Amino acid sequence: MLLQFDRLGWWRWVLVGITAAATIFLLMPIVFIAALSFGSSQWLIFPPPAWTLRWYRELLADPSWLESAWTSLQIACLVTVLSVALGFLTAFGLVRGRFPGRETLKAFFLTPMILPVVILAVALYAFFLRVGLAGTTPGFVIAHLVVALPFSIIAITGALEGFDKSIEDAAVLCGARPIEAVARVTVPAIAHGLFSAAVFSFLASWDEVVLAIFMASPTLQTFPVKIWATLRQDLTPVIAAASTLLMAFTIALMVLAAFARKGRRT
């Protein structure tokens, strides 16, 4: 009875009420920021007295915003490519391999996900200061790759486990070299896993804040670091505009990923 909506009696309205409130709670900040980014008030008054594109114009007129967006995009793309490639090799080895310590290694590959990012950030920052990678693009890419890789490994491992490897065996029996069989049979079959690995890796890098705060230099910073630095000065609506663009980008990626998943099913 408690698990059937119709038979819950008046309780269902309590549950629906809480859920509705929680949904509004989750949605409110997102909608609010998007609305304010088009509002004319510098003091972020809601509802805004008038609508304007002023903050977007200010954002685009400031080269440091564009530069940081470009930096973020470059880093995220590099991280995505490396993360999917390494994730594929690792997942393949983990799923197919039968060697001692496999479970331990698997756990090790996922630890960057559970360790508080601030520890990794501080540790890498110290290391990068020593080897001259602090404030460089390779430094950013490496740092982001460490946190993106587990997402990639999980997505590709999942796809590989769902893939019937006898098809691959059949290809080999038909005369394909193993590497050919993997490239022409396995990779297309797990394309959806590779795609979600790419999306997750991209977002992990694109949205990464804590590592980036430590890695950034005055001349090289990512988009979130630029937001962070601006936030610490004041709550200008330009940040609302930047945030809205960031959200629009994330939503577009999520929709793309959802479509890719649907395309696989039909």
Add this chain to the structure above:
Amino acid sequence: MTSIEAAPIGRRDGRSRPAVSAVRRGRSFRLLLPALVLLVVFFALPVIALLLRSVLEPSPGLQNYAALLGSTTYLRIFLNTFEVSALVTLVSLLIGFPVAWTLAILPRAAAAPVFAILLLSMWTNLLTRTYAWMVLLQRTGLINKTLMGLGLIHEPLPLVNNLVGVTIGMTYIMLPFVVLPLYGVIRKIDPAILQAAALCGATRFQALVRVLLPLVAPGMAAGALMVFVMSLGYFVTPALLGGTANMMLAELIAQFVQSLVNWGMGGAAAFVLLVVTLGLYALQLRLFGATGLGGR
């Protein structure tokens, strides 16, 4: 690849195993090497080096730990970190359980938009969400103005740069991490058990407390532990929504390293956070198996 091409299709042991197995068995470990090298060089070694600095700088010994645990200021930060995390965990569970329950019993079409919003908020940039709360909660923000407009309060409430702000901002971030696993747990419960309870004469309340809650309890405990562990290490949201009076451990680590350039103390504080996190995570694995993902 020569060894593979030469491998016979039928093995002498009688088990027929196609030739690709040769790649799988002998060589698959090599496939892990690139990622392994990356993580050892840029993850394991730097973290170990940082922890070593806590006992080596400025001179070998445990003086950093003594300073950390002997000072009331730092102890207050530890305490505050645990308090905030516990509060966030509690509030997230109180909101998350009814939401997960509703989602599990609502028709799919009605639940879908809520799921979409949960995922959207989960993947929206952390800074963006925190910025939104900074604006919403400020003295002249929407929340205060609405409450004053309704005549409920006469003076703006202090909602930001304090415990209230951090709790709202972090609960907001943690909610999906509670709702999604709990939803999975509730979906797996067989409704027949509750029907049986009703047939045996249980009221709705009795069925909730004596049947449903015990079935969900392990999932709730797992979710609670995960949210608690994630909260302990949070940096961005407490730094922006919290005040100087309620600093959290992650901020302390950042401050030691960035503004005080005290690597010994930074390493010691990082070690404390690491031990607590890994300890609680091991406990979770032990009790509930692998469930959750990490956070920022």
